[in-house]
Amino acid sequence: MAKKPIGPVRRAFAPWEDPNAIPFIEFRNVTKRFGDFVAVDNLSLSIYEREFHALLGGSGCGKTTMMRMLAGFETPTEGQILLDGQDLAGIPPYKRPVNMMFQSYALFPHMTVEANIAFGLKQDGMPASEIKSRVDEMLRLVKLEPFAKRKPHQLSGGQRQRVALARSLAKRPKVLLLDEPLAALDKKLREETQLELMTLQEDLRMTFLIVTHDQEEAMTVADRISVMDHGHIRQVATPGEIYETPNSRFVAEFIGDINLFSGQISEVNENDARLFCTVLGQHIDIQGAGKVTAGSNAAFAIRPEKVRISLDKPEPSNANVIPGEVWDIAYMGDVSIYHIKIAETETVRAVVANTTRLVERPITWDDKIWLSWDRDAGVILTK
Template identity: 60%
Template sequence: MAVSGQEARKKWEPWNDPQEKPHVQLVGVSKRFGEFTAVDNISLDIYKGEFFSLLGPSGCGKTTLLRMLAGFEQPSQGQILLEGSDMSGVPPYRRPVNMMFQSYALFPHMSVERNIAFGLKQDKIPNLEIAQRVEEVIELVELGAFAKRKPHQLSGGQRQRVALARALVKKPKMLLLDEPLGALDKKLRAQTQFELMNIQERLGITFVIVTHDQEEAMTVSTRIAVMDHGRIVQVATPTEIYEYPNSRYVAGFIGDVNIVEGRVAEVGDGHLTIASEDSGCSIRARHALDAPVGAAVWIALRPEKLVISMEAPADTRSNCMAGEVWDIGYLGNLSIYHVKLDSGAMITTAKTNRTRDTEQPITWEDRVYLTWTPDAGIVLGQ
């Protein structure tokens, strides 16, 4: 039986295959600028054909790490290996790696095709081969009708594709992207994310992207490394990062989340019962956390996992928070409710607007109940 592309893609997890060798290895890599440590003892494996994201806030070290992969910075300690070869001391222009910057850095006096060909000419590639390779990447990024135009005659999205083509025409083994979509508006940015994914999948080149945009990382990535203060705090697939964060920091950084504090009251078979003053109820949760009775824990609840209703459930003692609607945000497809609990804590919940009725059955100052299933909450110990 034929396997669909989607099924094949789901099964492509080289990081779970002990027989697979990493395409890129970082071994104990640190980078210090004087007394400041920008990257702190990072070890990381990236596999051939991955679309890998380095995600984190400004100043977390992700761009410094990318620049070390490119060769623009040298590690203070540790090794960077590409296909098993140590890149220490190898200058950027001798690495089989190319980098695409947020600014695009196109030559304003050159046409699209001359911008793309520039690096090949510098490498003294024969003219016939240059023409062939430029034609191939122009077709790949769908800029054939714009080949003779100059950058000022192009839209922001078209300039972005020229920069991408210029990076790809040299056939790198790895492409590094530093906030490549930052200059685009939201709609074009979302469209270009899927274009990048399709191009990367067609070429099979390893892409490593730096971004602070969680939605962008979740959309394009095979895996994400979440960074904080120069360290990697979790590496996982987008689904695992969102549904199973390993800390309050990761849970709070990826998407919207409510964090409720409590203490373990009872430990059962695969379940915890948690007493929580913040929520005003006991919380029953499935867990993989080894937490004894009395231990402090935090429960992460995604807004879309909560069900909001004006009717109290049959049992309000467990997994049921009560409060008053404090604020409402209408986003078209969703309505966002801020609910002030009886304890004073503020909880955010989201409700899908399934009909075109603009009248909200739940409105300001209504008494509401927020409920969720035991597997909806994520129990965190740190």
Template identity: 60%
Template sequence: MTSTDAAAVPADFAPWENADEKPLIEFQNVTKRFGDFTAIDNLNLQIYEREFFALLGPSGCGKTTLMRMLAGFETPTEGTILLGGQDMAPIPPNKRATNMMFQSYALFPHLSVADNIAFGLKRDGIPKADIDARVDEMIRLVQLGQFAKRKPHQISGGQRQRVALARSLAKAPKLLLLDEPLGALDKKLRQETQFELMDIQEKTGTTFVIVTHDQEEAMTVASRVAVMDHGKLIQVDTPAGIYENPNSTYVADFIGDVNILEGHAAKSDAGCQITWAEGQPAINSNCGTDLSGKVHFAIRPEKITVSADKPTDKPNVLQGKVHDIAYLGNISTYHVRLSNGQIIKAQSANNRRLSRRSFTWEDDVYLSFTDTAGVVLAE
């Protein structure tokens, strides 16, 4: 599929919610061992056509091994990997309808931008006129028209990244694998390039699978995110689902900033009450399940309101003293120490220019939140 015949992915794109939709990629009970070490542990996963799918996790969690198996550089110890319904095991890497873009970009320094993009097409023996047309299309796609004759050392890091992307897409793979593709870029350029990647993925209609340890990057670019740990999938969901409804304290703590309080839950008329610290009021929450006994209550700092006066319209109010403040420009994070010594983080947007902060160190404040602001987790 080329950039001229693929429509942008619609806003309501969610094939994983359609039981009739067939996945492009399917991992069926896949295990990968290296000697006594299990890198991937009995993993099942489905990825759909035109998804921008992110594999996210700390170093050593198995995400790169998963990608290398997709590319054909590693073979499963057990289980099956299907691409378009076909078992990939007997198909060598160079015969698969996949391509891989490495963090180092691996461009040929002696070739021009255009020749780097054309390299794989020439290897396949494609007619010169078709190669020239495809290279021109890819150069337009990544907006490098004025740099076509330059060598890699004559362009910036961000432009080299786009050349590598164009070369990877030139053969119109069904699946493009991106291994930490933005790791060499500075923060601002990295953020800009994330949106360029999304735009290119939508224009080409190619399925992208990206490996990253950067939570913000995964949340920005992906249609769905798979959070991994020790070779297992901990949660697979949309970025909003992962952030707002984590299924465990591991996911809640790994994605973004969070307060996690340990306590005991009991059913109440409004949902459940969580007793969690001596001298502190119970937390009222909408559990949504029949959770009881030992639980963890996870709440994001931005869901907590900081005020000088005690609110009367919130079901949960805690009192404390400002212990520390982090000013981050667009937001301020307040670390508030409660009477039992517990530190709770709360955030507020700096949506006005202020000559002084609303609160400062050692101020007495109230923290308040609704009964739906947090998530009650069994583990």
């Protein structure tokens, strides 16, 4: 029986679920050292053909080093990198079937848009008639036909980004590498361009690998995300799985907001468990706790939007209920974020959607309130 997906799924594409699927890109026990510094530490990763994969992590986690090794700009100290079954060791960057779009775009300022796109094709010795046809195709693809004769300084940031994308795609690489490609764009344009990238990748049926530190960007564009930390991959999963079922405190805290309750597993019943939280002075009941052992230390993690807030104590139900006091409120327009004091030094965040313009009795500062959440709303973390 097929595995039930977690979270919205934008396309029926999951070759990693097929045990017979052959990876298109493979990092096999790859290590990269710069002197005494280990940038990538014995790392293995499989990426599949037509996948949009994101390497996500903070500065210095090793994500850009991984991409540069795949492109051929860095050489692994140990291990192998394979592309479509071919070991890339010893193959120079210009002979690899990959192309990289850099954060800076690196456009030639003295060349027109069409000349920038054609540059790599001319370097490869492609006939002039074919170059013109390919450039025209790329201009249509990125919707820049009216700007073909302009130079980079005559374009907006979003247009320059499209020129760089068209130039990267013109040689029809097997893999497109995107190094923080949208970092220079403003928020609205970045969101629009993310959707354009997704559509483009699916239309071209190409493999895209993006490096980013932006969680929202990775969650938006990628089929799967590799969360990286100090040269290691902490979790590889779909955006929904990363968000809803993080495998560690690091991943839970790195992706979005999270409430963590530390304690000890006091009771286990098949797939359910009870965790005694010292700060709360009470038990938390968890449905679908996974493999945990009574007496072990653990943490319960729950996202703020899954926490309900009310002035009246909820009726007994399949839920956990704790008292608190409103400490602060952040009104964000579409949602309000409540910071609830549950102990002298502990607060919990609850997100409430502002679905109506007016409320009869708004919950405000210093109110004594009740927090509640369903037993299956969070996850147990043991590492």
